[in-house]
Each structure stands twice: as structure tokens, then as C-alpha cells.
Amino acid sequence: MSTYLIRRFLLMLLTLIGMSIVIFVLLRLVPGNIADIMFDSAGFVDPEEKALLEKELGLDLPIPVQYWHWIKGLMVGDLGFSYVSEMPAIDEIAPRIPITAKLAGLALFFSILFGLPLGVISAVRQNTPLDYILRVVSLSGLSLPSFWLALLILMACVAYLGEIPIYTDTPETLWDELALYLLPSAAVGFRASALIMRLTRSSMLEVLRQDYIRTAKAKGASDNSINYVHALKNAVLPVTTIIGIEAAFLIGGLIITETVFNIPGVAHFLVEAILMRDYPIVQNLVMFIAVIVVVINFLTDLSYAVLDPRIKYAD
Amino acid sequence: MAAIDHQKELNRAGANVEGWWQHTVHLARRYPLGAIGAVMVFIFVMAAIFADVVAPHDPLQTSAAHSLNAPDGSMVFGADMMGRDVLSRIIHGARISLAVGIGSMLLGGIIGVVIGLMSGYLLGWFDLITQRIIDIMQALPLLVMALVMAAALGPSLENTIIAISIPLVPQVARVVRSSTLSLREMPFVEAARAGGMSEWRVAVRHVLPNTVAPLIVLGTAQLGSAILTEASLSFLGLGVPEPYPSWGRMLSESAAEYVRTAPWLVIFPGVAISAAVFGTNLMGDALRDILDPRERS
Numbered sequence: 294m295s296t297y298l299i300r301r302f303l304l305m306l307l308t309l310i311g312m313s314i315v316i317f318v319l320l321r322l323v324p325g326n327i328a329d330i331m332f333d334s335a336g337f338v339d340p341e342e343k344a345l346l347e348k349e350l351g352l353d354l355p356i357p358v359q360y361w362h363w364i365k366g367l368m369v370g371d372l373g374f375s376y377v378s379e380m381p382a383i384d385e386i387a388p389r390i391p392i393t394a395k396l397a398g399l400a401l402f403f404s405i406l407f408g409l410p411l412g413v414i415s416a417v418r419q420n421t422p423l424d425y426i427l428r429v430v431s432l433s434g435l436s437l438p439s440f441w442l443a444l445l446i447l448m449a450c451v452a453y454l455g456e457i458p459i460y461t462d463t464p465e466t467l468w469d470e471l472a473l474y475l476l477p478s479a480a481v482g483f484r485a486s487a488l489i490m491r492l493t494r495s496s497m498l499e500v501l502r503q504d505y506i507r508t509a510k511a512k513g514a515s516d517n518s519i520n521y522v523h524a525l526k527n528a529v530l531p532v533t534t535i536i537g538i539e540a541a542f543l544i545g546g547l548i549i550t551e552t553v554f555n556i557p558g559v560a561h562f563l564v565e566a567i568l569m570r571d572y573p574i575v576q577n578l579v580m581f582i583a584v585i586v587v588v589i590n591f592l593t594d595l596s597y598a599v600l601d602p603r604i605k606y607a608d
Numbered sequence: 609m610a611a612i613d614h615q616k617e618l619n620r621a622g623a624n625v626e627g628w629w630q631h632t633v634h635l636a637r638r639y640p641l642g643a644i645g646a647v648m649v650f651i652f653v654m655a656a657i658f659a660d661v662v663a664p665h666d667p668l669q670t671s672a673a674h675s676l677n678a679p680d681g682s683m684v685f686g687a688d689m690m691g692r693d694v695l696s697r698i699i700h701g702a703r704i705s706l707a708v709g710i711g712s713m714l715l716g717g718i719i720g721v722v723i724g725l726m727s728g729y730l731l732g733w734f735d736l737i738t739q740r741i742i743d744i745m746q747a748l749p750l751l752v753m754a755l756v757m758a759a760a761l762g763p764s765l766e767n768t769i770i771a772i773s774i775p776l777v778p779q780v781a782r783v784v785r786s787s788t789l790s791l792r793e794m795p796f797v798e799a800a801r802a803g804g805m806s807e808w809r810v811a812v813r814h815v816l817p818n819t820v821a822p823l824i825v826l827g828t829a830q831l832g833s834a835i836l837t838e839a840s841l842s843f844l845g846l847g848v849p850e851p852y853p854s855w856g857r858m859l860s861e862s863a864a865e866y867v868r869t870a871p872w873l874v875i876f877p878g879v880a881i882s883a884a885v886f887g888t889n890l891m892g893d894a895l896r897d898i899l900d901p902r903e904r905s
Contacts, residue, residue, distance in 0.1 A: 304743070311744040319760045429641070432893065436886035438836055440843050441859065441878035447867045448874060545751035549840055563752070564844050567759045579756060583747040 301594065305587050312583045313576075317360050320572050350376070363576065373573035377566075382573045386559060386581070393551070393558035396478050397543045403482035404489050405536065411486075412493025413528075417520050419498060427490070434487025439546045443480040443553035450476070477554045481546040485539050492535045497528040530601050537593030541586040635898070642894020648887025656702040665693035667700040667853050679872050686872040688858070694872065697853040698880045704854045705884060708769055709835040713827055716773035716834075720780025721816070721823070727781065728788025729811050735785075742778045750775045754837050755846060763849040772837050776830050783826055787819045821899040828892030832885045839881045855881045 347353045351362065366373060372382035415427040500506065501524055509523050544560055551561035559578060566574035636643035655662060670690040679686040685694035723742075727735045745753070757771035791797060792815060800810045841847035842856030850857075858877040866873040 304740075307740060308743045308747055311740065312747050315744060316756065319756060322760050425641075432889050433882070433886055436832065436836075436889050437882050438839050438843075438856075438878065438885075440840065440856075441874075441881065444859065444867060444874050444878065448871060451868055542749045545749035548751055548755070549843065552844065564755070567755060568845065570759075575756070575759075579748065579752065582749070582752055586747050586749070 298595075301591060305591055308587055309580075309583060313364065313580055314360070316576050316579045316583075317363065318356070320576055321356055321359075367577075367580075372577045375566075375574050376571045377569050377574075382577050385574060386562070386577060389557060389559045389562050392556060393544075393547055393560055395474055396481065396547055396551070396556070396558060397540065399474050399478035400482035400485060400543055400546070401536070401540050403479060404485035404539065406486075407482075408486035408489030409493055409529075409532065412490040412532075413497055413520070413525060415490065416494045416497035416501065416528075428494075431487040431490045431494075434483050435491075437483070438549075439480055439484060440549040440553050442483060443477065443550050446476050446480055447553070477550045477556060480553075481543060481550050484546055485543060488539060489532060489535060493528065493532050496531045497524060500524045500528045530597070533596060533600060534593055537589050537596070541589040544582055544585075639894040639897065641890050642897075645887045645890025645892075645894065648883055649891055652702055652884045652887060653706065655699050656706040659700045659703055663693075663696035663699040665696040667692060667696040668851055669693075685876045686870070688870075688873055694858075694876055697858060698855065698876060701853045701855045701858065701877070701880065702884070704765070704848050704852050705835050705838060705881070707765070708772065708838040708848065709831050711769040712773035712776060712834045712838075713831045714773075715769060716776030716830065717780050717823070717827055719773070720777045721784050721819075723777065724781035724784025725788055725811055725816060725819075728785040729792060729807070729815070738781070742781055745775065745778045748775075750833065751837060751840055754841060755844070758841055758846040763846065765848050765852065768838060768841060768848050771841070772834050776834065779826060779830070780823070783822050784819050787822060788815055791815045791818055825892065825896045825899055828888060828895055832888040832892065835881065835885050835888065 344353070351359060354362075363373065370383065372386070374380065375382050375385050378385060411427055411431075415424045415431075418424050501520075506519060506524060509519050514523065547558065547560035548564055550556075551558045552564055555561075559581070563575065563578045563582075565571075566578065636646075670692055685698065687693055688697070723738055727738045748756075753775040754771050757774055758768060761767035761771055788811075797810060797814055800814050801807075805813070838847055838854070839856030839859075842854040843860040845857075845860060847856055848854040855877045859874065
């Protein structure tokens with residue numbers, strides 16, 4: 294187990310180093326750097342001034358040297374400066390993290406709250422009209438673009454409340470704060486809950502076909518006890534994996550939802566930074582997302598071994 | 609591998625069907641949701657192919673007089689800010705959606721198949737390196753990866769296809785690699801090798817065809833997510849550029865504003881995206897049940 298842990302941890306580091314190289318090189322493939330953009334918008338280009346700016350931003354150095362500077366900074370928590378606001382990148386990114394974290398947490402909560410029980414019901418009542426309806430609903434959850442869902446929610450707000458909920462920095466009460474995050478996280482959580490529901494259903498069906506379920510039936514266990522005591526415990530195992538992965542991948546949905554609802558979280562910030570070619574922000578944010586995804590995957594693997602005693606990672 | 613006589617198998621299973629039409633009807637009865645999905649995809653494909661004939665107006669024709677016209681007799685879905693007919697733009701948008709969807713699915717699929725097949729077949733250092741690269745590619749959510757790729761490549765139709773196809777590669781490569789790993793140990797592969805076939809021919813003629821079923825299932829699922837990703841990229845302003853009418857971009861043009869003033873600009877393009885993806889997903893689910901009996905639910 295411990296050898297496995299160390300191996301797995303080293304692979305995780307390797308993945309992150311690889312990611313940092315990929316993202317760094319990718320961003321420098323973009324034709325035209327920030328200096329070009331600033332001078333383009335000014336209308337005329339003075340090559341000397343442009344060179345000065347590039348020197349100031351360190352863009353005249355060879356790419357490997359630029360990369361080394363970035364990584365060296367990362368080690369000591371220096372993420373460079375935003376090109377746009379000229380503030381330290383860490384000061385721009387850090388305050389936005391709790392906003393996105395709250396949204397993601399709430400969305401995950403919703404998706405488990407609805408996805409898990411509905412998936413179980415759908416499996417237990419397989420091929421009944423209820424199952425068909427739930428399957429169609431879950432499939433539509435995977436088909437609706439999250440930005441459209443968000444827009445529809447806004448539209449409903451206009452129709453019933455007469456106004457669009459506007460994000461404020463300082464909600465007065467806990468209730469206000471919850472109301473602020475409720476709609477966006479529902480828009481993101483819908484897709485995740487659909488995914489969890491589908492997985493729970495198929496995992497539950499798989500388990501219900503197994504021999505020990507037949508044994509339980511034979512010894513006269515009630516349907517409820519079979520479904521919810523015998524089967525559910527084992528069916529939930531693979532679902533934990535998907536919940537872990539989904540927690541990391543919610544960020545994809547958040548990018549869109551934060552943009553539509555105009556919420557100043559990290560996901561929305563990433564889009565803004567990409568559009569402005571604000572490299573220091575983009576590369577640090579993408580690394581941040583990658584770290585979260587990789588760490589969550591790692592933890593999911595571990596939790597799997599804890600939850601299922603049959604799984605033993607070979608040394 | 610022995611060829612399966614589908615006709616005989618079906619008859620044995622109690623389905624007395626002959627000819628392709630009865631076949632189709634039989635399948636549609638067996639998988640009603642899949643049939644609905646197939647019809648939706650068919651309509652979507654037809655709209656894309658015959659857009660020039662079906663669309664009532666020119667999708668690029670602007671007209672100040674019709675700016676933000678509500679739906680009426682001549683413009684069933686209303687008009688946008690520039691007075692362009694929304695219905696015609698949606699019909700032409702099917703082209704972009706389908707082109708990007710199928711284009712990126714195929715491109716990602718081909719790269720994935722080549723990498724997966726080589727990785728599972730050659731093993732050794734090649735496998736080790738590609739697996740690490742795939743780990744790296746999977747460390748980012750699809751949309752984030754596509755966003756960065758799209759920004760790096762710049763906005764154009766081709767670049768959007770490339771940007772979406774690359775994040776699709778790892779899944780395909782993983783599926784092909786894992787089936788290759790089990791197939792290469794099978795007796796029929798050994799027999800082919802013993803018969804003097806070159807390794808390359810064994811891989812292409814005997815191993816590859818046996819990975820087709822899971823690939824079709826995965827491909828349909830990826831088609832759906834590719835269409836969604838294109839819409840999302842265009843919505844964020846990093847997808848297919850003007851003048852192509854893209855469903856995602858139709859929604860982005862100050863969408864929050866139109867929620868109040870011109871809801872038809874928000875509703876119809878969204879319905880189009882959802883219907884296309886929903887149809888693909890329904891069809892994909894049925895295909896999985898038909899082609900992959902182990903997953904049958």
C-alpha cells in the first residue's frame with residue numbers, strides 16, 4: 294500500500310509538471326503577445342517602446358527561461374503580476390476562490406441530493422413509466438447546455454420576480470447569501486445530478502443481478518431490505534468515483550454559469566483572462582484547476598480502497 | 609472470428625423479420641427512445657444538408673426595419689438585433705454544429721485510435737510515455753482544455769474543430785488500448801500471427817475491427833459533448849467566428865439583455881442545441897444497449 298501511495302504520488306507530480314509545460318508552451322504559441330495587443334489598440338507602433346515593454350514583462354527572454362522564472366515563483370507563492378490590473382496575480386485569484394468553491398459545493402450537494410435517490414428509484418422500478426420519465430429527464434440534463442439553462446432561469450426570474458438577481462459582494466444575512474448562490478448552483482448541479490443518477494441506476498442494476506441478492510431473496514428478505522440494505526451499499530461504490538471526478542469537473546459548468554450570472558468567481562475570471570491574453574493569470578488558474586483535478590482523483594482512489602475492503606493496491 | 613448471421617439470430621430470438629425495413633421497425637419497437645433520438649438526429653442532419661433549400665430567408669441578410677421583430681407570419685422565430693431571420697440562422701447553424709461535432713469527433717477518434725492501438729500493441733516505452741501524456745490531458749476538464757486550445761489557435765472553423773478534438777483523444781485512446789490489451793492475447797490473434805501475418809496487418813485486420821462496437825458507443829456520446837462544447841465556446845466568444853451562424857454565438861450576443869426584451873432570441877437557439885444533443889444522446893444510449901450487451905440495462 295505504501296509503495297503504491299508513493300508511486301501514485303510521484304505520478305501525480307509528473308502529471309502536474311507535464312501540465313505546466315503544456316500550458317506554458319500553448320499560451321506562447323498564440324500569435325501576438327500582450328505588448329502587441331496594447332500597441333495595436335494604441336494605433337501606431339514604436340518598436341523601441343514595444344521592446345522596452347517586452348523587456349519589462351520578461352517576454353524577450355527565451356521560453357525555457359521564462360518557464361523557469363514562473364516555476365521558481367510558484368515554489369515560493371509568487372505567481373507574477375496580472376498584465377491587465379498590474380496587481381499581483383495571487384491577490385487577484387485568491388479572493389475569487391471562495392466564491393467558486395461555495396458554488397461548486399452547493400452544486401455538488403444538490404447533485405447528490407437528487408441524483409442518488411432518483412437513480413436508486415429508477416433502478417428499482419426498472420422499465421416502469423416512472424423509470425422512463427426519470428431516464429428522459431436525466432438524459433435531458435446531459436443535453437441542455439448549462440448556459441441555456443442559466444438563461445432560462447434568468448428568464449423565469451424576469452417573468453415571476455420582474456428582475457434579474459444581481460450579484461452583490463456583501464449579502465446581509467446568511468439567507469440572502471444562500472439565495473444568491475442557489476440559482477447558479479442549481480443550473481450547474483442539474484447536469485451533475487443527471488450524471489450521478491444515470492451511474493447510480495446502472496450500478497444498482499448491475500448489483501441487483503448478482504448471486505448474493507438472489508440468496509437474500511431466497512432467505513426471504515423483504516424487497517426494501519434487499520434494495521436498500523443489501524444492494525445499495527455495493528452500488529454506491531462506483532458512484533463515489535464519479536462524484537469525485539464530477540466535483541473537479543464542475544468547473545467546466547461553472548465557467549459558463551458564472552459568466553451568465555455575472556458572478557466574479559475564478560471560473561469567470563479564467564474566461565476574462567483568456568480573452569485579454571493575461572498569461573500570468575491564465576497559466577496560474579489553469580494550473581490551479583489541474584492541481585484540484587489531480588488531487589481529487591488521488592483522494593478518490595484512496596477513498597475507494599478504504600470503502601471497499603476487497604480492493605488492495607499491490608505493493 | 610466466425611461471422612454472426614444476424615438474420616438467423618433474430619429469428620431464433622423470436623423476431624420474424626425480413627429485409628431492412630422490418631429490421632428497422634423491429635429495432636424501433638425494441639428501443640423506442642433510441643428511435644425517437646434517431647429521428648431527431650435525422651432531422652438535424654437533413655436541416656444541415658438542405659439548409660439552402662429549407663431556410664425561408666437568407667441567414668446573413670440584415671435589415672434595420674426588422675430589428676428585434678417578434679415572431680410573426682413571415683419570420684416564425686422572429687428576428688435578431690440586425691434584423692436577420694432567427695429560423696434561417698438556426699437551420700444554417702445546424703451546419704456549423706454538425707460540421708464541428710462530426711469533425712472533432714472524427715479527428716479526435718482517429719488520433720485516439722492510432723495512439724490507443726499502438727500503445728496497447730507495442731507496449732514498452734511507447735506505451736509508458738503515451739499513458740503519461742494522456743494523464744496530463746485528462747487533468748483538465750473538457751471545456752477548460754478546449755478553451756485554452758481555442759485561445760492558443762485563434763478563432764476559425766478549423767481551429768474550433770481541432771480545439772475540441774484534442775480533449776476527446778484520451779477517452780478514445782484508453783478504450784482502444786484496453787481492448788487491444790485483451791485482444792492481443794486471444795487465440796485468433798495468435799493464429800493470425802502463426803499464419804505468418806505481419807504484426808501491422810494483425811493489428812489492423814484482426815484487433816482493430818473488434819474495437820469498433822465500443823468505439824461507436826463512445827463516438828455517439830462524444831458527438832453530443834462536442835456539439836455542446838462548440839456551443840459553449842461560441843457562447844464565450846472563442847468559437848466559430850462571424851459570419852457563420854453558430855447556435856452558441858446566437859445566444860451570446862448580450863443574451864442577458866434579451867432575456868427581458870426579446871426572449872425568442874434566447875429560447876429558439878437553445879432549443880436547437882438541446883434537441884440536437886438530446887437526440888444524439890438518446891440514439892447513443894440505444895446503440896450502447898444494442899452493441900455492448902455487457903452494459904445492457
